[in-house]
Amino acid sequence: MNAERFERAIADDERIEPRDWMPDAYRATLIRQIAQHAHSEIIGMQPEANWITRAPSLRRKAILIAKVQDEAGHGLYLYGAAETLGADRDELLDKLHTGRQKYSSIFNYPTLTWADIGAIGWLVDGAAITNQVPLCRCSYGPYARAMVRICKEESFHQRQGYELLLALSRGTPEQRAMAQDAVDRWWWPSLMMFGPPDDASPRSARSMAWKIKRHTNDELRQRFVDICVPQAEHLGLTLPDPGLRWNEERGHYDFGPVDWAEFEAVVRGDGPCNEQRLAHRRRAHEDGAWVREAAAAYAAKRAARAAA
Numbered sequence: 001m002n003a004e005r006f007e008r009a010i011a012d013d014e015r016i017e018p019r020d021w022m023p024d025a026y027r028a029t030l031i032r033q034i035a036q037h038a039h040s041e042i043i044g045m046q047p048e049a050n051w052i053t054r055a056p057s058l059r060r061k062a063i064l065i066a067k068v069q070d071e072a073g074h075g076l077y078l079y080g081a082a083e084t085l086g087a088d089r090d091e092l093l094d095k096l097h098t099g100r101q102k103y104s105s106i107f108n109y110p111t112l113t114w115a116d117i118g119a120i121g122w123l124v125d126g127a128a129i130t131n132q133v134p135l136c137r138c139s140y141g142p143y144a145r146a147m148v149r150i151c152k153e154e155s156f157h158q159r160q161g162y163e164l165l166l167a168l169s170r171g172t173p174e175q176r177a178m179a180q181d182a183v184d185r186w187w188w189p190s191l192m193m194f195g196p197p198d199d200a201s202p203r204s205a206r207s208m209a210w211k212i213k214r215h216t217n218d219e220l221r222q223r224f225v226d227i228c229v230p231q232a233e234h235l236g237l238t239l240p241d242p243g244l245r246w247n248e249e250r251g252h253y254d255f256g257p258v259d260w261a262e263f264e265a266v267v268r269g270d271g272p273c274n275e276q277r278l279a280h281r282r283r284a285h286e287d288g289a290w291v292r293e294a295a296a297a298y299a300a301k302r303a304a305r306a307a308a
């Protein structure tokens with residue numbers, strides 16, 4: 001009876017809420033995806049935080065601090081959404097710290113110059129929005145609702161990155177070269193954010209049937225390429241793919257092959273910054289132990305006072 005009601009709700013495009021009955025595998029899939037997403041947000045703070053102290057002006061510094069702070073906030077909404085499924089936040093963090101849960105491959109690349117902050121905003125946040133807008137219609141209510149606010153903030157992040165790159169591409173020859181170099185390095189890893197190709201994506205069919213995912217990895221990757229090509233033209237920068245060309249018949253841009261061996265290596269832990277990212281995250285967690293203890297002690301004191 002419960003299973004039937006669940007299937008009907010999915011078929012009718014109704015939202016599944018925390019107290020509703022759901023199959024164990026649906027719950028487990030959501031906890032995995034939401035946790036990976038939350039981990040990506042908080043690990044994703046590191047590459048950009050690397051440039052806060054070196055931002056070229058007070059305005060750029062204030063914008064960057066706000067963006068990195070938003071990412072912490074996104075992590076918190078997402079851990080909150082995972083908790084509505086019965087997951088324990090400490091356990092999820094422990095799984096991240098011990099390598100038992102993943103975070104997005106993209107955050108294992110270094111930010112070598114200031115232009116990387118622009119390329120991350122334009123391409124990484126752009127890819128994140130392309131992937132996440134459909135998640136606003138995900139069948140699980142708390143995840144879908146968290147996505148609405150996150151997408152609004154990502155949209156601001158994307159624009160600031162684009163504006164930053166535009167300023168550099170219209171600047172001195174050195175600034176322009178720096179912008180081009182950043183786009184050259186971030187383009188392919190951004191395409192990898194959408195996950196493996198459809199014929200090598202073990203989770204897609206089940207997640208599409210449950211309406212957790214609304215489009216396949218390849219569909220969203222294609223959408224992203226189609227959006228970026230005219231934006232790159234407007235920037236006056238080149239995308240590093242000689243195979244990029246408009247295909248009249250398909251109504252889409254064709255693009256060259258993604259290096260899936262590189263993707264697999266990065267997901268396995270062998271990317272340029274995997275070790276550094278995890279080590280920093282573990283250290284930050286340990287350094288923050290006293291804050292968690294103080295907050296818990298304060299909450300206990302307030303609860304005791306309220307009970308008295």
Ligand code: FAQ
Binds near residue numbers: 204
């Ligand atoms: N990196 O069968 P599929 C952001 C894993 S945006 C690492 O296709 P699925 C914003 C996948 O999890 C980034 N692992 O799986 C920001 C699965 O792992 P499993 C985060 C990847 O779930 C911007 C296995 O490969 N966004 O943080 C990647 O159906 C700037 C098989 O793959 C999200 O997480 C990858 N790129 O589809 C923050 C969005 N791709 O089960 C700071 C929500 C796949 O073996 C600065 N997630 N894998 O452990 C999703 O939409 C989906 O989970 C996909 C993967 C599309 C990522």
